[in-house]
Amino acid sequence: MSFPLLTATAALPALGAVATAAVPATRRTAAKWLALVVSLATLALAVTVLIRFDPDGARYQLTESHAWISDFGVRYELGVDGIAVALLALTAVLMPFIILAGWHDADPLETGNRRWRPTQGFFALILAVEAMVIISFEATDVFLFYIFFEAMLIPMYFLIGGFGDRAHEHGEEAAATQRSYAAVKFLLYNLVGGLIMLAAVIGLYVVAGNFSLQQIAEARASGSLHMATSTERWLFLGFFFAFAVKAPLWPLHTWLPNAMQESTAPVAVLITAVVDKVGTFAMLRFCLQLFPQASKWATPVILVLALISIIYGALLAVGQRDIKRLVAYASISHFGFIVLGIFAMTSQGQSGATLYMVNHGISTAALMLVAGFLISRRGSRLIADYGGVQKVAPVLAGTFLIGGLATLSLPGLAPFVSEFLVLVGTFTRYPVIGAIATLGIVLAALYTLVLYQRTMTGPVKPAVSAMPDLRVRELVVVTPLIVLLIVLGVYPKPVTDIVNPAVKQTMSDVQKKDPKPEVEAAK
Numbered sequence: 001m002s003f004p005l006l007t008a009t010a011a012l013p014a015l016g017a018v019a020t021a022a023v024p025a026t027r028r029t030a031a032k033w034l035a036l037v038v039s040l041a042t043l044a045l046a047v048t049v050l051i052r053f054d055p056d057g058a059r060y061q062l063t064e065s066h067a068w069i070s071d072f073g074v075r076y077e078l079g080v081d082g083i084a085v086a087l088l089a090l091t092a093v094l095m096p097f098i099i100l101a102g103w104h105d106a107d108p109l110e111t112g113n114r115r116w117r118p119t120q121g122f123f124a125l126i127l128a129v130e131a132m133v134i135i136s137f138e139a140t141d142v143f144l145f146y147i148f149f150e151a152m153l154i155p156m157y158f159l160i161g162g163f164g165d166r167a168h169e170h171g172e173e174a175a176a177t178q179r180s181y182a183a184v185k186f187l188l189y190n191l192v193g194g195l196i197m198l199a200a201v202i203g204l205y206v207v208a209g210n211f212s213l214q215q216i217a218e219a220r221a222s223g224s225l226h227m228a229t230s231t232e233r234w235l236f237l238g239f240f241f242a243f244a245v246k247a248p249l250w251p252l253h254t255w256l257p258n259a260m261q262e263s264t265a266p267v268a269v270l271i272t273a274v275v276d277k278v279g280t281f282a283m284l285r286f287c288l289q290l291f292p293q294a295s296k297w298a299t300p301v302i303l304v305l306a307l308i309s310i311i312y313g314a315l316l317a318v319g320q321r322d323i324k325r326l327v328a329y330a331s332i333s334h335f336g337f338i339v340l341g342i343f344a345m346t347s348q349g350q351s352g353a354t355l356y357m358v359n360h361g362i363s364t365a366a367l368m369l370v371a372g373f374l375i376s377r378r379g380s381r382l383i384a385d386y387g388g389v390q391k392v393a394p395v396l397a398g399t400f401l402i403g404g405l406a407t408l409s410l411p412g413l414a415p416f417v418s419e420f421l422v423l424v425g426t427f428t429r430y431p432v433i434g435a436i437a438t439l440g441i442v443l444a445a446l447y448t449l450v451l452y453q454r455t456m457t458g459p460v461k462p463a464v465s466a467m468p469d470l471r472v473r474e475l476v477v478v479t480p481l482i483v484l485l486i487v488l489g490v491y492p493k494p495v496t497d498i499v500n501p502a503v504k505q506t507m508s509d510v511q512k513k514d515p516k517p518e519v520e521a522a523k
Contacts, residue, residue, distance in 0.1 A: 265372020
């Protein structure tokens with residue numbers, strides 16, 4: 001029996017979460033180091049998965065399959081394709097930086113028990129989320145996926161509500177109320193989506209007789225499993241609704257700005273760079289593969305929703321006064337691009353969407369974590385409270401600028417390639433939608449450059465005049481992310497080589513071919 005590598009990759013952070021939670025309250029530093037070591041060990045396992053994965057091999061590799069709940073056809077089935085491997089690697093890469101960036105975020109606010117927060121609980125919850133996200137990327141049993149798709153809401157709820165941002169202009173009591181509101185809103189939105197998906201999962205079992213993604217997809221492709229058109233459409237809508245909430249896609253997005261605003265910067269990164277990717281990933285893996293005809297039927301409406309997300313998110317980002325809310329609305333715009341690429345039904349669009357998931361994770365992590373370092377120094381999230389920071393903290397300002405330029409998809413930085421592929425893939429099939437979507441690029445330049453101008457340039461405000469520059473720990477967090485943005489911006493081939501074969505198989509699932517160019521290339 002071969003070593004269960006995929007199980008180990010998900011189990012290690014889960015066991016690490018239990019071990020970190022068990023560290024005595026007096027050993028806060030030990031809990032932090034344990035969580036960091038576990039995240040690095042998980043990264044090593046993820047790299048092993050990446051090395052052992054053959055892009056030109058079988059669609060799902062490193063597979064594991066064991067009986068679980070036999071009476072209901074539920075199996076413990078794992079397997080990864082190129083898309084899952086890329087997102088698994090993204091998750092594992094980001095987690096050590098999230099932990100390092102949040103090194104002091106759960107330290108006691110003051111002596112006494114009234115405002116005491118368990119440091120080990122904070123890091124245990126982060127590791128628990130990592131474990132659940134990883135197994136969501138690995139699961140090829142629909143019911144197994146659903147369990148962890150929903151279960152990750154619980155640790156996220158406590159991270160948002162129990163360990164929120166300390167920077168609040170109206171005091172700790174108002175901050176606690178806002179954190180509670182954001183956490184409950186996050187939970188309710190995603191629970192409603194999950195309950196609708198549960199009904200669809202049950203309906204899928206009634207139709208197919210099992211929960212195996214591979215078996216159902218093969219039966220559909222061979223014609224041995226037939227779904228009535230109306231049945232397939234209702235099941236598709238049940239799955240897609242849950243994924244659109246998680247993504248988030250307009251108009252199901254309103255939980256995200258509150259959640260990111262009230263979270264610490266590392267938790268905000270965990271939400272938008274890691275957890276939300278499960279939603280867009282699942283659109284590719286489950287919606288398109290299980291319900292190909294319904295996916296094509298719903299495409300026009302979904303493209304319009306994605307286009308609204310792009311423009312709406314960018315417009316609201318322009319008008320934000322709060323740094324974190326600005327990044328949140330920018331992410332809504334970026335997720336619109338990802339969904340646009342998925343449902344453009346072209347290989348360029350879907351490759352670009354997958355690459356966008358990876359690049360958005362890195363760029364958002366870089367920008368938000370540097371913003372978190374900035375906010376922790378000043379104690380305010382309001383853009384108006386800053387000015388002239390580049391004169392007193394040039395390294396902080398420089399890294400903030402690079403993160404911002406990546407967010408607006410500057411050529412030479414990683415998001416540019418993915419955004420370009422999404423737009424090219426959209427133009428070839430839906431030129432009008434592609435043309436309108438380019439407005440999102442213009443607006444991204446506006447909100448990013450205005451944010452930098454108002455916070456980093458101009459006269460030095462008295463409140464930031466003594467602001468220290470980035471410290472060693474903070475440089476260790478930011479520098480690798482900046483390097484990744486530059487390397488993948490110049491040379492994205494390692495990622496595209498992994499995801500392109502999986503994208504071709506997804507295109508085959510929906511029986512779509514790329515449109516032929518109107519003008520043939522000269523031979």
